[in-house]
Amino acid sequence: MSACVMSGLAHLFGILSFILILVWLLHFREGIDYASVNPFRVFNVHPLMMFLSLIFLAGEAIMAFQTVPAQRHIKKFFHMALHLIAIVLGIVGLCAVFKFHDMLHIPHLYSLHGWIGILTLCSYGLQWVFGLVTFLVPGAQDATRARVLPWHKIGGKVLFLMAICAAETGLMEKAGFLSLKAHQTETSLVTFTGLSILLFGAFVFVSIGIR
């Protein structure tokens, strides 16, 4: 019951964050277009894709064992598939920011946000491959699975923590580049988006921690 309420609240803040990001990028910023000649429209693919992948889909995948009303092997398939889609969208989002840097001759990967982000995406990919071969195809022996499972779970939680930090630092970095001031509406919008993402993450953690 408690876990159900908590995952419900997680969904709520996940959807709220998605709406807030769209309002931000479409109304306050330049819009979203990977193929645009306007580098800022290309950049905006980055926050949208990274949120959808490493935050929203990752959170849904983490909660899949509680939220998917099916047998265990179907839940497991959803868990794996949602993470796979997240990795693909994450790579698109990463390519968008690299393309933006190239268009404006900005160096790649020098800030704290950049390093947290790339470490998270790479480790996330490794964790997915490791999880696939251990638990699904071909799958290890039962004794090995039982030994590996706690590490898989705690590794996943740490990666999700890293992804939330990547999102929050990314919002702060962009707010800094835009020199957002206290009296601007956009400042409040970015703050609410960051808090909503944090609450999504918090409720994902609580929903899997409380049975």
Add this chain to the structure above:
Amino acid sequence: MSACVMSGLAHLFGILSFILILVWLLHFREGIDYASVNPFRVFNVHPLMMFLSLIFLAGEAIMAFQTVPAQRHIKKFFHMALHLIAIVLGIVGLCAVFKFHDMLHIPHLYSLHGWIGILTLCSYGLQWVFGLVTFLVPGAQDATRARVLPWHKIGGKVLFLMAICAAETGLMEKAGFLSLKAHQTETSLVTFTGLSILLFGAFVFVSIGIR
């Protein structure tokens, strides 16, 4: 054994982060002095105190049940006392940033970092009071304690996640105010400090998650 190695690694990254912050504030910045007429020396009390309180001491308090080699009631006392010292230092760090804002006529609490930070410190104080009356003085009945304990644990983990986000967004915000560029040594120092704090947090999580 695993938990022991993980808490050892947490200590290592905790001390590394402390050294990096000191090098940053004392060598690259203006130094640390709450009573100074230089507002930037006053400001520098903030990152130092917030790291020592909501990150380092909070992490040590979370791990106290594994790391303090004593009977359970002594471990519990250390857990409570470390969190109490953390709250006191956290209030000092918060006062420092408010004093800095007043000295330079900067508005309080408008950024994402500011809101994550203040929400974390306030909730942390509430969690401490709630923990004290439930588990220590006067202490609830056994059945109540058993019911409350999972919520206390997961609440503590979420607060620690929030504290790490506050630290990382704080570093990004300051890097933005200083307009740190890719080729500067200080940029790398801030990045390494942020990654070291993230690794401290990760190993605290792993050490309590893996028994």
